[in-house]
Every structure is written in C-alpha cells, then in structure tokens.
Amino acid sequence: MADYSHIKSKIRDVPDFPKRGILFHDITTLLKDKDAFHFVIREFVKHYSSKNVQKIIGIESRGFILGGAIAHELKVGFVPLRKPGKLPARTISQEYVLEYGTDKLEVHADAIFPGERCVIIDDLIATGGTINAAVKLIEKLGGVVIGVGAIVDMPELGGSKKLVGYELFKLVEYEGD
Numbered sequence: 001m002a003d004y005s006h007i008k009s010k011i012r013d014v015p016d017f018p019k020r021g022i023l024f025h026d027i028t029t030l031l032k033d034k035d036a037f038h039f040v041i042r043e044f045v046k047h048y049s050s051k052n053v054q055k056i057i058g059i060e061s062r063g064f065i066l067g068g069a070i071a072h073e074l075k076v077g078f079v080p081l082r083k084p085g086k087l088p089a090r091t092i093s094q095e096y097v098l099e100y101g102t103d104k105l106e107v108h109a110d111a112i113f114p115g116e117r118c119v120i121i122d123d124l125i126a127t128g129g130t131i132n133a134a135v136k137l138i139e140k141l142g143g144v145v146i147g148v149g150a151i152v153d154m155p156e157l158g159g160s161k162k163l164v165g166y167e168l169f170k171l172v173e174y175e176g177d
Helices: 005-010 034-048 062-074 129-140
Strands: 012-015 023-026 055-059 077-081 091-098 101-108 117-125 144-153 168-173
Touching (some): 005 034, 005 168, 034 062, 034 144, 091 129, 117 129, 129 144
Parallel strands (some): 144 168
C-alpha cells in the first residue's frame, strides 16, 4: 500500500462530536484544500480505473462529494444512498447500528440493475454499520459490490473487519480512536 500519511495533516479532529466521547475525523478541511482534494480523488480514480466499475455508490453525505467526483472522472454513473425520506421515487431501505445509535439508508429501487459492478465510497469506516447497510442495499437490487473505498479507516472499531469478501481501498488509518 502506498504511503498516504501526509493527508492526515489535512483532516481535522473534533472531540466529542456527534456526542461526548467520540473523536470525529472531519474531512471538510481536506476538501477545502484544492491540492489535497485533487490528490485524494486522483488516487481513488487510479485504483478503480482498471476494475470495470459501472456505478459509484456514495453514502450521505460526504460520500456524495467524493463519489460524485470519482464517478465523473471514471465516466460512470453515480447513485446516492440517503437518509429516510430524502429520495422522491420508490425506495428500498436498510437499517443499521452506529456507534452512537441506529439509522437507516435508502436507495431508489431502480438505481442499480442486476449484475452492475458497484463501488461504495464514504469518508470513513468506523464500526461498519453504514458500509454494511450499503452492501445489503446494493445486493438487494442485484448489484455486485466489487469494492469499498474510504479516506479513513478506524480498524480498532471493527468495521473493516466486517467487510469479509469485499476489497477495501483506504488511504489512512487512525488507531485507538
């Protein structure tokens, strides 16, 4: 794996967000830096360019920013996974557990065709609840998850260990958070 440790300096740590005891790794400081943002998108595009990707799946909300840019560069479709009630047409949903509660993701029922090769993109992987919900939604629609990409992995929280059978492409890890 390439050394991406230099991008950690572009990520802001916010203690006690969204609740007390959680250290939040905020990528908005990376996104506002044009060179860092461009570098991150370029690395994802390099990684996925030879994998015959047909759809990039972005998880609300930072996954939209990253996924949209990656899909544009790869010249493939983009599918948003949203919180309940945000998509206008018929949806399917998947509930999941976060480290600080439960939530649900939805996708349009016609967003992915059977057999389409999909990559899920989000800003970080913590406990894996959101990513696993995304995998289940894609597979319910008949899509094939060929990879999961995130800027940040927090392996001690166990999310990446739950991705058995799915390739994970990450740029940096944070231990002990």
